[in-house]
Amino acid sequence: MNRKERRAQKKSGGGGGPVRQVPAARSNASAISDMLLGLGGVQKVVPAETPVAAAVDPVHSALAQLRLGETLATKLDRLQVSLATTPNSESLLYQVARLQVRLDRRADALITYRRMLALDPGHAEARHMVAVLAGEVPEKANEAYVAALFDAFADSFDEKLVGWLDYCAPQHVAVAVRAALGEGKVAARGIDLGCGTGLLAPELRGLVKHLDGVDLSPKMVEKARARKMYDALTVGEIVAELGKHHGGYDLVAAADVLSYFGDLRALFDAVRAALPDDGLFVATVEKGVGARYQAGKSGRYQHGEAYLRKRAAEAGFVVLSLEEIELRKEENRPVVGYVFALRAQETPESQSAKLSATSLDDLVAGLTAPQAAAVAAAAQRMIGKGFSIGWAIDLGGCLAPQAADLRTLAQHLDMVSEDPARSRRAFETGLYDDCDSDAVIAFLENRPDHYDLIMSADPAIVRADPAAFFSAVKIALALAGVFIGVFGGNADALGEAAKAEGLFLLATEPLPDGSVCLIAES
Ligand SMILES: C[S@@+](CC[C@H](N)C(=O)[O-])C[C@H]1O[C@@H](n2cnc3c(N)ncnc32)[C@H](O)[C@@H]1O
Known part of the structure; x- marks a missing residue:
């Protein structure tokens, strides 16, 4: 059943259709990715016998959460028994850490991730999660971690995000781009930052003549390439890639990517430098609080409205719009975010920076x-x-x-x-x-x-x-x-x-x- 049909079913209160079940034996990579991407709980929050419409009812949802908690705790106990006999099993440590995070047992999860790091000091995900759980709030998710995370997730990304989680960041970005451009207007050159499998491309294609994409994950880029909707695709890091295109884009877009950046200063500066005066930057973030950014237990970042406005002004943007939106579901609850549209402003600094560069x-x-x-x-x-x-x-x-x-x-x-x-x-x-x-x-x-x-x-x-x-x-x-x-x-x-x-x-x-x-x- 596709997303539209599921929506229609939700509206009519109907149920009984096929509900996706996660296979019992899933790979560690897939399981950990689910947790880090906020996909945990999909298989339990929407149980097979329950109509989809019932899952959004608050009482039902609370009961489902409770049942989920019990199930996860039982599973964790079982895994810990196994871990006691094979304490150096990376795969068991992975699963235990994941469950501890989902059950919000952060101190335990920190210990487990540290054990993983002791076994493999270069483990990118464990490094990031140790930093986050220890309260360090790294400025950005490290590149090896993001690339590995999404490589592991590429094959099932579209199905899970769109099919299960009502993911709609690309649609929100497209609406904001259309409004910022003005009715009937089209940008000449655009880039989709963190393009992933290319879900934003069909939304943007009518709004930009030439569309590039960049992403750290080779497997995600492979999927995007198969869509045949981009003029050029690059496997690379966003800030580094933007650095090669000084003033080269009229439109820079990013759907659900800034949640892998904490501090947005370098990113906003790079976007500004890649845009001419009046160029547009449209993106989504997960909603944070105040004039700061936070790292959630999932390892993703949230940004406060005041923080976004401050960074935008510092980088030489005027805010055209900033609206609260629902990005997707997580553990069957809405993930609230912002979609914002910024216009690059002419500043004396930007002019002399352009000249001296x-x-x-x-x-x-x-x-x-x-x-x-x-x-x-x-x-x-x-x-x-x-x-x-x-x-x-x-x-x-x-x-x-x-x-x-x-x-x-x-x-x-x-x-x-x-x-x-x-x-x-x-x-x-x-x-x-x-x-x-x-x-x-x-x-x-x-x-x-x-x-x-x-x-x-x-x-x-x-x-x-x-x-x-x-x-x-x-x-x-x-x-x-x-x-x-x-x-x-x-x-x-x-x-x-x-x-x-x-x-x-x-x-x-x-x-x-x-x-x-x-x-x-x-
Ligand atoms: C949640 S996915 C969103 C993908 C796509 N924008 C969409 O809406 O479907 C986030 C993507 O951002 C990419 N990403 C995160 N940080 C990045 C960075 N610093 N440089 C390049 N890509 C990055 C990831 O590899 C991943 O494909």
Whole structure:
């Protein structure tokens, strides 16, 4: 029976359908995974003879919990008898520790996990659980533990989470993404952090054009790959993976993954750095308390609302929404969480961090326009070898790669762009004498008879109002000054617009990409 049918059955109060039974002899890995993932109790809380609807009744549920406790205690007694005869059995220690945690016998569980560690000091799960049960609250679940945990769980993940536990974090994430994007809008590039078997992919596919996924567990990623819904999948750690994609995503999503991170500072910073300004980060957490995070007995983390808001603000996000939700069931009780949507904010820190993280080559590449070479070549032709002019300017700042050549033609080379980040980047290259951030037309109008050479390799500059643009060029050009620009669109019409503003048209040259290079004199 699928989830929909089960829901319908619940609503109608019907029962008697097949109820999933956990096989008696389950592997240790599977059993421990169930406990650590909050799946414990599935087989008992919903007994075979009980209609599903009855299990949510509080009295029935309390009785079921009681019966479950009794059953678990009996089982624990039995296992401990066996352990007394084989004290170094890792498999028995596993099962005993698991039952002790489920019965909330934390001090006993700590002793058992320590015994496991004494036998195998590198045991990742035992290390994590010892830390949690000893009250240390590690900053994050260690990677080996998470990978092993989910590798062991990959084959049954979808069936247990969706089929048994009404898992719906992916649906909550999708609703929040849709609302944050705005009706009918789609993100260009997204990444699903801790993608697991890929349950979030079908929910997100209509909301993002390109979707990547990353997860620590190779087996979970294998399952996600089989879905054929991701453009690229990586086995890796989230923070490390985000570090390779500076500003590379418009949307970062994470469903039920932050419960394996305690301190969210490094994660939020990495997400912020992977997003451009205005990029979106949407995720779920298990609900914690206050301005802190907690580690539950299960080894998973919970985060308080105040903590989330504080970390979000520190990392440079504004909170678009933060809502309480039900993530899934655990021991037949709802697990309450939050789904939040954050928008990346422009901050002075984020801007200078972006700039200082960029190499000179990247800075220059970021300023390049394909038409820049044509403009520079035309400038060299026009001025001629051995000659030098006084003042030149690059409108839009696309000529940085040619700046060294242009400097042999002009004693002073300026740059202006309406985009402050672009001007700042141009300044950082050290290739220009002066870099301004201003509206190009107003900038030129304020510098009458100033430039001997005005160049534009940025076709967008003229697009809005050709007449106003050529008029400003005419004002700023010194006597016998030359204008060289590359534009899209109709060459004749542009030539006419230039002439109408008093420029003397010297040439219009078609370029291989369909644009046109226009050369004019004042
Ligand atoms: C509970 S599952 C959720 C999977 C999926 N997001 C979903 O909604 O079905 C958590 C996943 O996060 C992954 N995970 C946890 N911490 C991680 C980390 N630091 N880096 C990469 N993956 C991580 C786990 O391997 C696991 O597949």
